[in-house]
Amino acid sequence: MNELAAAALSVSLAAATPVESVTKARTVSAEDVRSVAPALERYTQEALVGDVWKRPGLSARDRSLVTVAALIARNQTVGMPHYFRLALDNGVTPAELSETITHMAFYTGWPNAMGAVGVARDIFAERGIGPDQLPKAAPELMPIEPVGEAARATSVHQNVGPVSEGLVKYTGELLFHDLWLRPDLAPRDRSLITVTALIANGQVAQITFHLNRAMDNGLTQPQMSEVLAQVAFYAGWPNAMSAVPVVKDVFEKRSASK
Amino acid sequence: MNELAAAALSVSLAAATPVESVTKARTVSAEDVRSVAPALERYTQEALVGDVWKRPGLSARDRSLVTVAALIARNQTVGMPHYFRLALDNGVTPAELSETITHMAFYTGWPNAMGAVGVARDIFAERGIGPDQLPKAAPELMPIEPVGEAARATSVHQNVGPVSEGLVKYTGELLFHDLWLRPDLAPRDRSLITVTALIANGQVAQITFHLNRAMDNGLTQPQMSEVLAQVAFYAGWPNAMSAVPVVKDVFEKRSASK
Amino acid sequence: MNELAAAALSVSLAAATPVESVTKARTVSAEDVRSVAPALERYTQEALVGDVWKRPGLSARDRSLVTVAALIARNQTVGMPHYFRLALDNGVTPAELSETITHMAFYTGWPNAMGAVGVARDIFAERGIGPDQLPKAAPELMPIEPVGEAARATSVHQNVGPVSEGLVKYTGELLFHDLWLRPDLAPRDRSLITVTALIANGQVAQITFHLNRAMDNGLTQPQMSEVLAQVAFYAGWPNAMSAVPVVKDVFEKRSASK
Numbered sequence A, B, C: 001m002n003e004l005a006a007a008a009l010s011v012s013l014a015a016a017t018p019v020e021s022v023t024k025a026r027t028v029s030a031e032d033v034r035s036v037a038p039a040l041e042r043y044t045q046e047a048l049v050g051d052v053w054k055r056p057g058l059s060a061r062d063r064s065l066v067t068v069a070a071l072i073a074r075n076q077t078v079g080m081p082h083y084f085r086l087a088l089d090n091g092v093t094p095a096e097l098s099e100t101i102t103h104m105a106f107y108t109g110w111p112n113a114m115g116a117v118g119v120a121r122d123i124f125a126e127r128g129i130g131p132d133q134l135p136k137a138a139p140e141l142m143p144i145e146p147v148g149e150a151a152r153a154t155s156v157h158q159n160v161g162p163v164s165e166g167l168v169k170y171t172g173e174l175l176f177h178d179l180w181l182r183p184d185l186a187p188r189d190r191s192l193i194t195v196t197a198l199i200a201n202g203q204v205a206q207i208t209f210h211l212n213r214a215m216d217n218g219l220t221q222p223q224m225s226e227v228l229a230q231v232a233f234y235a236g237w238p239n240a241m242s243a244v245p246v247v248k249d250v251f252e253k254r255s256a257s258k
Helices: A002-012 A019-026 A030-036 A038-049 A060-073 A077-089 A094-108 A110-126 A146-160 A165-176 A187-200 A204-216 A221-235 A237-256 B002-012 B019-026 B030-036 B038-049 B060-073 B077-089 B094-108 B110-126 B146-160 B165-176 B187-200 B204-216 B221-235 B237-256 C002-012 C019-026 C030-036 C038-049 C060-073 C077-089 C094-108 C110-126 C146-160 C165-176 C187-200 C204-216 C221-235 C237-256
Strands: none
Touching: A030 A038, A030 B110, A038 B094, A038 B110, A038 B165, A060 A077, A060 A094, A060 A110, A060 A187, A060 A221, A077 A094, A077 A110, A077 B110, A094 A110, A094 A187, A094 C038, A094 C237, A110 C030, A110 C038, A110 C077, A110 C221, A146 A165, A146 C237, A165 C038, A165 C221, A165 C237, A187 A204, A187 A221, A187 A237, A204 A221, A204 A237, A204 C237, A221 A237, A221 B110, A221 B165, A237 B094, A237 B146, A237 B165, A237 B204, B030 B038, B030 C110, B038 C094, B038 C110, B038 C165, B060 B077, B060 B094, B060 B110, B060 B187, B060 B221, B077 B094, B077 B110, B077 C110, B094 B110, B094 B187, B146 B165, B187 B204, B187 B221, B187 B237, B204 B221, B204 B237, B221 B237, B221 C110, B221 C165, B237 C094, B237 C146, B237 C165, B237 C204, C030 C038, C060 C077, C060 C094, C060 C110, C060 C187, C060 C221, C077 C094, C077 C110, C094 C110, C094 C187, C146 C165, C187 C204, C187 C221, C187 C237, C204 C221, C204 C237, C221 C237
């Protein structure tokens, strides 16, 4: 039984496997949902698939990025195969999905990114996505925006410096002078998935900085409004509702300062 | 090996499987716990199983609802088979468990509910629970309570309206004019699992509204006190302790207003 | 197929299995990471493995305790086999790992501890770690520190008493008069994993009490600074950043009171 066990285990954690098996295993079918909660299947078809995903104000591509970010942020690997494939079908490039996983390692933790790697590996294999379609490990970085970065660095130095020099060091060197400057995911998209992750995990205290950065990077207020509705379904109403006062405050302060 | 792989995978993610295999696979035995942490097994038997679950003030049926809600809220599928079965044994009806899963989709996120569906599907199959015992997808709804709903709608319109019209729309149409009015789970029980989910996920900012609603729906103060103790074991002490000041404030304001 | 299903399932959820299979199944290889996100593999090797883990100020043994606590706190079982083995290799004793799992049951929830049991069981079996190397279920407890305990008991009685007598009872009897006095994990180490769990789960409101207790128990300010950097990688930057103001406040108040 050892050989069987080894096979079963390596498979059950999504080592390279045929498409059908991954598909079969990692999705709960509409029939399954009907057999347990007929109302949930109705809400899924009528409200979520039939309405939310089709709303104007946020593209299906952006809704896919938001949904993928919410799943990685909450380490929900079972739903990933479906939504990773949907993201690729909706126009998220393999390079962008790759960068999303790397970005999420910093904003939701290394283990969350590793869980996403296990799923993406199979989907890239099933779709014949090879190294030529992936970002370089160390590409030429985009230029840094000096004014905003100076303000950020000063703030982190003053607030975090007295508490953890290591945290200050890595925040500067790895995140803002490397990760955020990588060219294969637009700053606006990095901000979109970062804000999504913060809302999906209830990290309200970090939203103000990153939502302002997101809007500086081009995320519009109508898009952000739709992000809240999308995240409500995938991370639960309480996380969306807890984000509302902070988002409202950012919207108001930015319109006042115009 | 593809056939084996497919079988292993579809099984390991709880596609229809025999009772024995699900039971065996998804529980950590007392012997396992003793072999790793003898003290944990002692606390489990003496304190949790032998004392907490038998405390007066909250019925075993309600403790099961609370525990199931905490597991779904935290997406802990491994513990679900045991506690879903225990809930049914303790008097939670299949229709109530079905509605609990649907309710949790909105309050803890769609993927959490889908994880619960995968487990409930097997248990319903093993117990021969068919469509006749499940709620209708679109039953006749209970009448809405106009005064409280008007206050809620006004508050959401004022606070959420400027931030996300979509969130306002779905909160009204799907949650308070549909989900909460479904007849197969009592409003008091919907409130019980909602408050449990908020505490289990540390969503303190949402407790005041839902605890007041819960007590309006018939949840008593002694029952709520026991919910906190039950959740402490299943979601950890810090989540229970972080909820205490808010629960205390609600208790005090309600007794003062009498 | 029942036999196969049973085998696959019991294996895929880590019932006793051969070393190789667990190892193979539960780790995402460096090659896997490169095939999806080359940059993530670079950050892992250069920054995390090559730099963070080698920083002075916190020993590899303590970093292992912190990482194990973060994984259990977030219920990330897939990463546990690697980091449980690394912890044992870095000098965490089997008894200390056993006590860590028991301690986490109270501070992160019973299901989290049970998930860790399923992994530790296999690793203890693979390394021939038997009952003789584990803590007693009910050993002679260390003496309680009367002054601090009196202050804690009074505070809990006043703040939690009016809300949940059950929570007051178990907090005293099980946590502070039993768990914390168990001799097989030093109070300083219990504090280290407790503070880590609070940061990893964003439970900021509970940090002040436990960080002061940790420093009373011997955790130094430089060590705590490194804990924040370590947790940032394993639980995500936002959780570390949200903890910073509270940690800063504790540091300042303690140095002022000297």
